[in-house]
Amino acid sequence: MNPPGPNSKNSATSNGIGIVKSVALGPHGVSLSVRGLCKSYNGIEVLKGVNFEVSAGEIFVIMGPSGAGKSVLLRQIIGLEKPDRGEVLIAGLPIQSPDDTTRYRVAMVFQSGALLTSMTVGENVGFYLTQHHLKPSGEIADIVARDLEAVGLAGTENKMPDELSGGMRKRVAIARALAVEPQLILYDEPTSELDPVSSVNIAEDIVKLNERIQVTTLVVSHDRDLAFGIANHIAILDSGRIIAVGTPAEIKSNPDPCVQQFLNASISHTLAVFTHEPPVASVPIQAPD
Numbered sequence: 207m208n209p210p211g212p213n214s215k216n217s218a219t220s221n222g223i224g225i226v227k228s229v230a231l232g233p234h235g236v237s238l239s240v241r242g243l244c245k246s247y248n249g250i251e252v253l254k255g256v257n258f259e260v261s262a263g264e265i266f267v268i269m270g271p272s273g274a275g276k277s278v279l280l281r282q283i284i285g286l287e288k289p290d291r292g293e294v295l296i297a298g299l300p301i302q303s304p305d306d307t308t309r310y311r312v313a314m315v316f317q318s319g320a321l322l323t324s325m326t327v328g329e330n331v332g333f334y335l336t337q338h339h340l341k342p343s344g345e346i347a348d349i350v351a352r353d354l355e356a357v358g359l360a361g362t363e364n365k366m367p368d369e370l371s372g373g374m375r376k377r378v379a380i381a382r383a384l385a386v387e388p389q390l391i392l393y394d395e396p397t398s399e400l401d402p403v404s405s406v407n408i409a410e411d412i413v414k415l416n417e418r419i420q421v422t423t424l425v426v427s428h429d430r431d432l433a434f435g436i437a438n439h440i441a442i443l444d445s446g447r448i449i450a451v452g453t454p455a456e457i458k459s460n461p462d463p464c465v466q467q468f469l470n471a472s473i474s475h476t477l478a479v480f481t482h483e484p485p486v487a488s489v490p491i492q493a494p495d
């Protein structure tokens with residue numbers, strides 16, 4: 207399958223597809239570095255120097271209490287807002303760089319799913335490719351079918367979003383993100399508003415897709431079971447600062463009372479029956495030049 211054409215423009219939109227840059231790379235992960243990120247609104251500092259590194263191909267989960275700055279952080283990472291200080295590097299390249307050499311693809315799955323309700327499921331999934339004339343329509347139909355199948359929704363192309371459950375809508379949003387063959391995929395609270403069984407299904411999808419296309423995966427969530435079930439590494443964001451980073455085992459045994467207090471207070475699904483083995487190591491993938 208060909209990559210998006212050389213004339214495709216960077217864009218940061220609210221339709222579920224974040225910065226999509228034209229590239230000549232296969233579907234594999236890229237690294238993400240967040241360095242010294244600061245962001246204030248009306249003189250109130252929300253991000254106070256956030257630092258973390260996500261290796262190519264791994265699943266990294268950012269947890270934190272409500273109001274910690276998780277959504278603000280995501281908005282800086284996908285370029286919807288500009289930080290006051292600090293930088294975001296994807297595949298080693300600053301996203302705010304004026305040098306627009308476009309080398310990677312990023313997709314975001316918004317909390318709400320952000321599906322276009324007047325379009326069918328298939329049209330939603332193929333939306334970005336159609337809008338930007340990136341593929342012939344027959345090829346887009348194949349991609350849509352492939353990515354709906356990947357999230358367990360084969361054959362639902364002609365359904366309307368309103369006909370689907372909350373869990374199915376989230377999966378359509380994931381399929382739409384997959385259609386651009388992302389190298390970095392961001393999930394904002396993927397299990398919010400879902401029942402425990404749907405939450406487990408989404409968690410399994412995230413892991414399966416990470417393994418299948420080796421996409422670097424950044425998840426923002428306050429769902430403890432999700433984080434500990436899928437992550438290679440977890441970072442805890444509290445009041446605009448990362449207070450702990452480590453493997454799930456390291457975070458669990460972190461002696462910081464703020465970390466333990468947050469973990470004890472965070473959501474746990476009483477019915478969670480997560481059966482998928484969590485990934486144990488990042489996939490070593492070479493970042494592009």
Ligand code: ADP
Nearest residue numbers: 247248252270271272273274275276277278279
């Ligand atoms: P979280 O996602 O962790 O629950 P947010 O990132 O949404 O938290 O918000 C962190 C803080 O930043 C909150 O106090 C919120 O009111 C504030 N905030 C977020 N966006 C804006 C904005 N556009 N203008 C002013 N304050 C904002």
